[in-house]
Amino acid sequence: MSVKLKDIAEQTGFSINTVSRALRDDRRLSDATRNKIKVAAEEMGYIRNILAESMRSNKSRTIGVIFADSANPFYAEVIQGIEERARRLKYSILLINIGEQAENERKAVRLLLGRQVDGLVIAPVYKDRENLALYQSLSVPFIMVGRYIEGLKSHSILHGDAEGQAMAFEHLLRRGHKKILYIAGPKNISNTIDRMEGMKLAYEKYALQIDESYIFESSGHMDDGYRLASQALERGLFFTAVVCFNDLLAFGVLKALHEKSISVPDDMEIIGFDNLAMSRFMQPGLTTVDVPKNHLGQKAVEELVYHIEDATYPYNTIHMKPRLIHRETTLDSHIQSLKTLE
Amino acid sequence: MSVKLKDIAEQTGFSINTVSRALRDDRRLSDATRNKIKVAAEEMGYIRNILAESMRSNKSRTIGVIFADSANPFYAEVIQGIEERARRLKYSILLINIGEQAENERKAVRLLLGRQVDGLVIAPVYKDRENLALYQSLSVPFIMVGRYIEGLKSHSILHGDAEGQAMAFEHLLRRGHKKILYIAGPKNISNTIDRMEGMKLAYEKYALQIDESYIFESSGHMDDGYRLASQALERGLFFTAVVCFNDLLAFGVLKALHEKSISVPDDMEIIGFDNLAMSRFMQPGLTTVDVPKNHLGQKAVEELVYHIEDATYPYNTIHMKPRLIHRETTLDSHIQSLKTLE
DNA sequence: TTATTCTATGTTAACGTTAACCCATGAGTG
DNA sequence: CACTCATGGGTTAACGTTAACATAGAATAA
Structure with a gap:
């Protein structure tokens, strides 16, 4: 089996909690303790179980990404930007294609909510009463890229x-x-x-x-x-x-x-x-x-993470400039x- | 807060476990009970917490996908196939781009292992001693698409x-x-x-x-x-x-x-x-x-899932036919x- | 009849981590 | 000298679910 905090705790003689803190760089631990634990963890090939972390901390560091078709070169570039920025901000992305189907969009949102994503980046189908209601009552932040739906335009990043x-x-x-x-x-x-x-x-x-x-x-x-x-x-x-x-x-x-x-x-x-x-x-x-495709994706993640980390951060439509x-x-x-x- | 099994249990009068079973379609429950619980769950807008499920069942129904660049039209189509097949098989995909860098590849693998993926689909960098060792000792099944690395060719699906x-x-x-x-x-x-x-x-x-x-x-x-x-x-x-x-x-x-x-x-x-x-x-x-790009992705997931669900399923290089x-x-x-x- | 097996459900513990709270020790303060 | 307080760490419970085991009652078999 894989190495757990418990194993490192036994190895080093500290408690599980102290090990957890050391690996999270908690400043209340002495440098000596922190280093000792980190070295042991490294040697033992410890990989943190992000699922367990997410469960307990109620934060998955995961972003759900919903597009019509990731193979479409336009979206492929937007997704590239999303992935890039998310990775840099220590988030992972779960990708779902929905083929412009409003019903698939709903399914995707529910699936991703089940996976406890911290937020969503979506290119939504335009007009669907059911979807509007879904988004209006959504429990996580969401940003719509390159598109909007009536009534929720403030969630969109648009490119003119x-x-x-x-x-x-x-x-x-x-x-x-x-x-x-x-x-x-x-x-x-x-x-x-x-x-x-x-x-x-x-x-x-x-x-x-x-x-x-x-x-x-x-x-x-x-x-x-x-x-x-x-x-x-x-x-x-x-x-x-x-x-x-x-x-x-x-x-x-x-x-x-x-x-x-x-x-x-x-x-x-x-x-x-x-x-x-x-x-x-x-x-x-x-x-x-x-259209600044990669940038659009990056910006979407950037904004989304602001919302994730600060629930009071306001939604405002963002406009980018097109060029001929x-x-x-x-x-x-x-x-x-x-x-x-x- | 969101609806939990506990809430449904309280609402229906059954135990949490019975509710869990009903929602998993356990045949040992009476039809009446199962239906009653399902109806209640639906009414209450229950969404299963897949993280908790994964934690306990030690199976995340997640596949890690590692490519050089998802915006490259070739990989974009392979990824499309991967996503499509994974979705059909009830798996989700975590996507990471590594830009042909062996070191990023290692980081990606570790990150995905931390996220407890059930398996990996990778387009690997060819020659890297460290990576070979990493894969040889990997704890989850993995399939390499369109490429191989020396010593692990049996894990690859190739296209001639x-x-x-x-x-x-x-x-x-x-x-x-x-x-x-x-x-x-x-x-x-x-x-x-x-x-x-x-x-x-x-x-x-x-x-x-x-x-x-x-x-x-x-x-x-x-x-x-x-x-x-x-x-x-x-x-x-x-x-x-x-x-x-x-x-x-x-x-x-x-x-x-x-x-x-x-x-x-x-x-x-x-x-x-x-x-x-x-x-x-x-x-x-x-x-x-x-090169059958979409099919390559679909096949990769299909094979990977065989390995995930049956640890004894053997690895054999799969060859696809190119056409001029x-x-x-x-x-x-x-x-x-x-x-x-x- | 009594033992046996099923059927349908409940109880308890566990997955690996972090949050919340607690406790010793020793230095500094008046 | 008693008091506060910071430092460094431990203990316990919890996140939401499922696995493993237990059990009560009904049905079946001998």
Whole structure:
């Protein structure tokens, strides 16, 4: 069996409690005692039983992490940030994927509560009466990353969905595009709603009407981008630019355009969202809205731990700034003006 | 405070133990009692304290997962498989990233042991005397995914690194390529060694010599692919094909080639490894060696749980079959033969 | 009938740790 | 010299659950 405090106590002649204190660096013990015990523990290969510690101290140093899909490159980077920061702060993370299903989200929360997590980091499904009630009565702190749910927005860290999407559209509208295809995201998450809102803001700014037939719904995956763009082209829909809910969709769109021999950005401009690591390496490099993914995860944990360690710490929505990253799927204003002169 | 067994016991009039049994579906209780207790538990919003359960039963239903970087799309997909299967088997996963550092790997193992995990799934650093000793004396079952370490190969689930890399090279050598650039992976992992071995096998098969100056070391990231390919070209190194340790490197290489206006596959053929989800959407679509990533993760958990539940279950290396996926960065034999006729 | 086995439940202890409280000793204080 | 107080450590109980054993009554068998 493994080494326990009891074994170290017997070995060193101190009581179990003294051993426990020594290993927790309790200053009320003499240096000599503390060192003697620590050395013995090290020699005996002692590993503290965190389960027992958690049980007794009522603090598990564990954070539950609930996402739709950890393999999605966007979430993968957020999770990376979460793991990194949690590890640094001496917390461990329990990861659960829920595939955008509100019911799975509830199950995940309950499971994690059963595991006595000290807090939760969640990318929640947007609208679900039952979930709202669940969160409102939740016994542990929780932070929502990159998304929010109505009524609990103060728990969210957001990255300017509306603002970012507006920037993307403005970049195109300003330069005269009239027919822009918008491939939207899954309808049960806040990002889809906010980005749609951003699109509207941009159109309003330029006093232009949105043609609803240019808005497609999607799951946010590459295949959908490919499929929807292909279909639109095959049906003869006329457009000069495509804005995508995220980069993955844009990858699919690029593939479709290439197959139809439509030249990007000359005949068609494309803008994504998220600025995934791969987006820079696409051919051509994808113009997109940058979101600080890793930082988002780190910040979420940081805030969460504040709440865990201080129950009075207030919840306030945190906003991060999106940035439009110009690459090769759009023409920048300079080049555009040159072309206009030709 | 939260509802405990004690509360349900008081509410229903049964003993704590009977309540515990009822909620665990113990068949020795009468249906009436079991139902009454379950209904009461449900009504009272009882959530079982898994920590306490784990403490007492000496089984945490937790699996520790140790990878270099969960944001790497390859591992992200493996982890997805792990999470999926673990969840289905009622296990939770604790995730730790170690960045290919042997020392971090040791720390992670110890941390997870402290958390009383029932088993580990690891992508280990290849060669480290201390780690070998650690694993040899490990008190819980462990499965290594996609990699192995010397002396413990039976714990691994592998996907034919040598075989897959040989297939890639053979495809090129068979069709007459003489100067093939190979961008290898990080040197402290088994994949790099085995894939290098696969390359050698292919050259031997065609009785050709390997020119060491065509082998570059890398970290396996996109930037390295870009940087190394750019450098090779700038230095005037002559080659007609590039084989990459993984798809990420290939993405970087494609970018570099495009910048130099080298046409793929006509002037240069490229083969990657891993068949990431994005590889199909690259422009041109990347020819690569497919590895069943999600399945690898699922299988790892499946095997691990066999070991957890039956200590006599034997360790045997499991081999999965790689497949060469022909896409647009290579010319297939048919097209090649047509070109030859020109 | 009486012994035996089942069935359904209760009682007690334990998992390994930490919290809360207690107690000796000796130094410093007035 | 008695008193306080800090120092260094021990004792006991508790966290919430399950394992192991015990038991009472009913059903069955001989």
